[in-house]
Amino acid sequence: MPTARNPRTPPRPGSPATLADVARAAGVSTTTASDALRGHGRVSEPTRRTVLDAARRLDYAPNRSARSLRTSVTGTIGLHVPEFPTNAEYYMSFVFGVAEQAAHAGLDVTLLSSGRLPRVDGLVLCDPVAEDPVVDRLMDAGLPVVTAERYVGDRQPAGVLWSDHETSMTGLLDHLRAKGARRPAFLACDITFDWALTLQDTYARWCAEHGVPRLQHAAPLGAPPPVLRAAVGELLAGAPETDALVCAADGAAAAVLPEIRAAGRVVGEDLLLASCVDSQAMRTAEPPITAIDLKPRQMGVECARLLGEILSGEAPHGTTRTLPVETVFRASTDRASTERAATLS
Template sequence: MKQVPTSSPRRPTGPVAPATLADVARGAGVSKTTASDALRGHGRVSDATRRAVLDAAVRLGYTPNRSARTLRTSVTDTIALHIPEFLTSAEYYMSFVFGVAEQAARAGLNVTLVSSGRLPQADGLILCDPMPDNPVVDQLMSAGRPVVTAERYGGEGQPAGVVWSDHETALTELLEHLRARGARRPAFIASDTTADWALTLQRTYAHWCAGRDVRPLLRKAPFGSSPEVLRGVVGQLLAENPEADAIVCAADGAAAAVLPEIRSAGRVVGEDLLLASCVDSPAMRTAEPPITAIDLKPRRMGAECVRLLCEILAGQARRGTARTLAIDMIVRASTGS
């Protein structure tokens, strides 16, 4: 008998249809809504469920169709970030931007930087240290998109959410630390800006001095001043007030920048003059001596702003939500530790 050769059934040779969100949901054993929330980093999804959905998406080769989703829901999966251009060289703001970018990536969002009042397509905005006299900030605040601010906004419009730090408590703790180290005439080099944190620091210093019968030694420098300008301010302060036994600098990097001027005045940091900063940075940690500073946690601040904006967009946090980011004083040798 002639044997009939056996063969396997033929498989379709056409292109394989791409995996859909429904495929991912079935693969993870969850609903489409849960799968969507897990992939975008939204919603109240447990870590175990999120991992199951992500594993299913990778296994199935799922790629979200952003264009189709945008047409259906008017969602761009993009958030806009505004930082005034003259601030972008500061260490704090660069760390803040990285925090925003990292958290946005986890949520499946793109980030676009905004340098003018013209808003690109975006679901919401994050404004870092918004100043009420900045016309670009005014335009963005009234653009009709949910806005989350890093630090409070002193203008007329109200953001949808704010993440802020208690600078009053932190500076008071720092001034009390200097007093415990023997300082009786601390000076404060303020930033000449209308940002809420800067005004809060000035008010706190004045209040602290009034409460301890200390005559204030307050000097202002333009925000973003060059090291030469800062040194000039400190040099003049020490020449006119030789009794000053401590200096607190508000701006990022200022305390390290003025070290040469302090030495030129014949003062020894950590001994007859204490030095501290309201903003910690690598420059404070690597200075000689290392400088006591307040750690504002800028990377975490950026991430928390994105997290709050996502929750507001998803309806999980009410508009007007304000959250506090804890900040810490780091004591180093510049204050005689």
């Protein structure tokens, strides 16, 4: 007579975990495990957490073929990113993160444009712009939507992944002040999504709290380098007392370096320079540029993970999660380091 499996015995190596494996690991029936994973039935919260923990430990993925027969799902999620800056490093990394997690969960990804909405189970919207007709149509499609950053329109997504940009921007401005900057300027993005608006509001508040004038210019997100350089040239000409510059857009800080030098300014000495988005361009600039690492690939991973959990019932509608970000301090805001480099050369 065969020996019964221990309730805590994991699945055989190389075999995908089944619902029965999850139930055994959690010490519950398969019906209870199924209800807990789908958010259905009368399952207590401690039991639900135990089942979810077991599913994560076993890397359990629902049987998509069987589930499709029951619920007519497609096994595909839709992804929308702003169209104008799709060549930006942030958005490319974000897309790869979504694709990575979707593949791990056995889901396909369809990149959405302004055309017809294909059959998908749910949507990930990156930086949804308020009053954008495409975003409005996607939000009204009757599908679960997870947004990367909060949506500032009047519709409520099923889930939100966001980062505390107010704290990171405040910390960056405080860093510049600690390094001696007293007239920081801000090259903002002329766009209406949460990240851009939060940066502008934080800069205005910080200036008011420190009794310094706002020196802000705005450029369209995805603007080519000549447009960015022209904005910075105008800013420096109109406010020669500027001793620090923070650039919002991905790649903008590196793009305006020639204009700063043309104005006779030296980055890291009489002008500190920082970026609200880290990228390869910030790391390889001369000097390297202080930047906020928004962790775009991880943001994509977590958005796809949250959408998958909402679709399976593991996470309730209305779930909001936070992705920590960090500032990477480099020579462009460290006068001491640039002085040492000049001495060595």
